[in-house]
Amino acid sequence: MTQTPLPTAAVDFAAAPAVPDGATIVMRGVSKWYGDKVALSDVSFAIGPGVTAMLGPNGAGKSTTLRLLTGQLRPSRGDVRVLGEAVVDNPALYRRIGLVPEQESLYPHMTARGFLEFSARLYRLPDPAAAAERALNLVALLDVADRGLGGFSKGMRQRVKIAQALVHEPEVLVLDEPLSGADPRQRVELMGVFDEMAAAGATVLISSHVLSEVERMGSNVLVLVDGKLAAEGDFRQIRDLMNDRPRRVRVLCERPRLVAAALVQLPGIVELRLDGGGIEVETNDARAFAVAVPRLARDAGARLTGIESLDESLESVFRYLVE
Amino acid sequence: MAAGGQMTARSAARGGMPTLVIFQASLRALLTGKRWIVVVVLDAIFLLLAVLLATQSDIATHQLHLVELFHDLGLPALLPFVALLFSTEALGAEVEDRTLIYLTLRPLSSASIVIAKFGAAFVITLAATWVPLIVSFVLLSLKATPAGQLPALLLGGAIGSAGYCAVFLLLGLLLRRALLIGAIYVLAWEGAIASLSTSAAHLSVRFYTFGVYAGILRRDEFLNGDPYPAPAAAFIFLLLVVLAALWWTARRVRRTELK
Numbered sequence: 076m077t078q079t080p081l082p083t084a085a086v087d088f089a090a091a092p093a094v095p096d097g098a099t100i101v102m103r104g105v106s107k108w109y110g111d112k113v114a115l116s117d118v119s120f121a122i123g124p125g126v127t128a129m130l131g132p133n134g135a136g137k138s139t140t141l142r143l144l145t146g147q148l149r150p151s152r153g154d155v156r157v158l159g160e161a162v163v164d165n166p167a168l169y170r171r172i173g174l175v176p177e178q179e180s181l182y183p184h185m186t187a188r189g190f191l192e193f194s195a196r197l198y199r200l201p202d203p204a205a206a207a208e209r210a211l212n213l214v215a216l217l218d219v220a221d222r223g224l225g226g227f228s229k230g231m232r233q234r235v236k237i238a239q240a241l242v243h244e245p246e247v248l249v250l251d252e253p254l255s256g257a258d259p260r261q262r263v264e265l266m267g268v269f270d271e272m273a274a275a276g277a278t279v280l281i282s283s284h285v286l287s288e289v290e291r292m293g294s295n296v297l298v299l300v301d302g303k304l305a306a307e308g309d310f311r312q313i314r315d316l317m318n319d320r321p322r323r324v325r326v327l328c329e330r331p332r333l334v335a336a337a338l339v340q341l342p343g344i345v346e347l348r349l350d351g352g353g354i355e356v357e358t359n360d361a362r363a364f365a366v367a368v369p370r371l372a373r374d375a376g377a378r379l380t381g382i383e384s385l386d387e388s389l390e391s392v393f394r395y396l397v398e
Numbered sequence: 399m400a401a402g403g404q405m406t407a408r409s410a411a412r413g414g415m416p417t418l419v420i421f422q423a424s425l426r427a428l429l430t431g432k433r434w435i436v437v438v439v440l441d442a443i444f445l446l447l448a449v450l451l452a453t454q455s456d457i458a459t460h461q462l463h464l465v466e467l468f469h470d471l472g473l474p475a476l477l478p479f480v481a482l483l484f485s486t487e488a489l490g491a492e493v494e495d496r497t498l499i500y501l502t503l504r505p506l507s508s509a510s511i512v513i514a515k516f517g518a519a520f521v522i523t524l525a526a527t528w529v530p531l532i533v534s535f536v537l538l539s540l541k542a543t544p545a546g547q548l549p550a551l552l553l554g555g556a557i558g559s560a561g562y563c564a565v566f567l568l569l570g571l572l573l574r575r576a577l578l579i580g581a582i583y584v585l586a587w588e589g590a591i592a593s594l595s596t597s598a599a600h601l602s603v604r605f606y607t608f609g610v611y612a613g614i615l616r617r618d619e620f621l622n623g624d625p626y627p628a629p630a631a632a633f634i635f636l637l638l639v640v641l642a643a644l645w646w647t648a649r650r651v652r653r654t655e656l657k
Contacts, residue, residue, distance in 0.1 A: 147499070176499050180496050196419040197420070197501070239500065
């Protein structure tokens with residue numbers, strides 16, 4: 076998967092109005108309110124080709140953001156641009172965007188193939204039948220292509236939704252919970268499809284609450300909390316910026332009690348406990364800790380077998396951000 | 399990554415124009431469903447009355463009965479309810495089940511979506527209303543002296559259907575209970591209030607439809623002194639109603655919240 080590196084912290088457009096090079100989706104100072112309820116508040120970000128995951132708890136503003144990005148909603152304030160163009164009232168832009176909506180419903184009177192060909196015709200593709208066939212093949216639905224959508228399971232409907240978003244080979248693909256209902260094997264296959272699109276230069280924006288899957292698809296994230304952008308960029312780099320959060324590390328070594336006694340003397344240690352065959356440590360100074368551990372283990376006559384970070388996962392970063 | 403591919407004249411012809419594609423799909427969708435039970439019942443009642451009038455009344459009164467049938471049942475019930483059933487469904491069903499997004503998020507103008515939906519509702523309403531109108535004309539004109547009723551029935555029915563379809567299409571987009579609100583409009587406004595007050599009648603599709611019908615028929619002896627607008631004015635008014643309703647629908651179709 077190719078990722079175009081973009082700013083790893085939320086972009087302050089007021090201070091830096093220029094859009095980063097290569098950005099395909101840009102929101103600047105976007106707010107959206109419904110009556111007196113604020114759904115999004117002054118959100119600005121820019122993302123480029125590659126897979127980006129949009130994360131956030133329920134009610135954080137993810138769906139509102141996706142709707143703004145696909146022109147289904149008009150921002151109350153601010154500017155939304157996709158591929159350099161305004162989205163609202165710009166149907167021509169839909170030729171370059173694919174959307175997998177959250178809702179499950181499809182036309183029950185159509186077959187999967189019929190629906191895909193219908194979509195291809197609305198995109199005015201030169202060969203709708205071939206485009207439908209290709210999209211059905213991508214989501215592994217060719218064997219049921221001529222069955223009515225009314226009888227499809229949730230997972231099959233989900234794949235049809237993905238196929239209709241891919242049928243015109245969009246440059247920007249926006250997916251709202253695309254893997255819900257898919258079984259584990261299908262999830263892996265679909266993630267492979269998104270990866271391939273990203274590798275081919277497309278921008279893939281995925282809203283999902285299944286963090287383990289998001290993590291497997293890439294490291295670029297947008298985190299929304301209470302209608303505001305809490306973080307943007309590579310989640311590992313975001314973790315690095317969280318200086319107020321101690322690092323949790325597990326040290327695997329021989330003679331753990333002896334090593335632990337030495338480790339507890341290090342500056343920045345917040346908590347230390349023996350955990351099975353290893354030592355679990357919370358430290359405010361991960362760099363100094365990493366340098367000191369091999370030396371302390373050697374001094375204690377213990378063989379060091381491993382050091383692993385316990386909170387560099389996306390889930391940990393996400394938990395820290397939304398807490 | 400290729401964005402969709404370039405459209406050529408030949409490819410457009412092969413893929414079909416989007417408006418036509420939506421029209422065909424909508425027509426197929428409207429051809430199924432339980433609403434047809436109500437439509438068939440309405441058609442059957444209309445035809446049953448035509449049969450009764452044809453067999454039980456004096457031949458000399460058949461042409462008058464045909465006018466009465468259109469005036470008393472065709473206009474107040476058959477046309478508006480058939481149009482209501484199909485037109486509110488044409489967009490309303492997609493708003494309700496949230497599939498409208500598969501039209502609004504395509505590179506199409508709002509007008510092409512709305513024209514296709516209106517076209518499908520209108521064609522199917524026309525088919526479901528013209529059949530009983532033609533059959534009743536045949537039944538009541540077989541032995542009677544023809545009085546030029548068929549053009550009046552068909553054109554009056556068509557223009558009235560267009561007016562109702564456009565209004566109810568908009569209703570289906572804007573309101574969740576469009577069928578109920580539409581039925582209240584037909585029964586309470588057109589059926590009760592507009593029949594008691596001429597000024598209220600000026601705000602009803604039925605009034606102008608009857609104007610077009612009467613203008614084509616040109617047989618005042620059949621019209622029982624009922625007031626009706628000048629045919630040209632009625633036609634223009636209905637045309638304006640259709641255009642205004644379609645314009646409003648097109649304006650709103652991409653702004654409808656799909657909850």
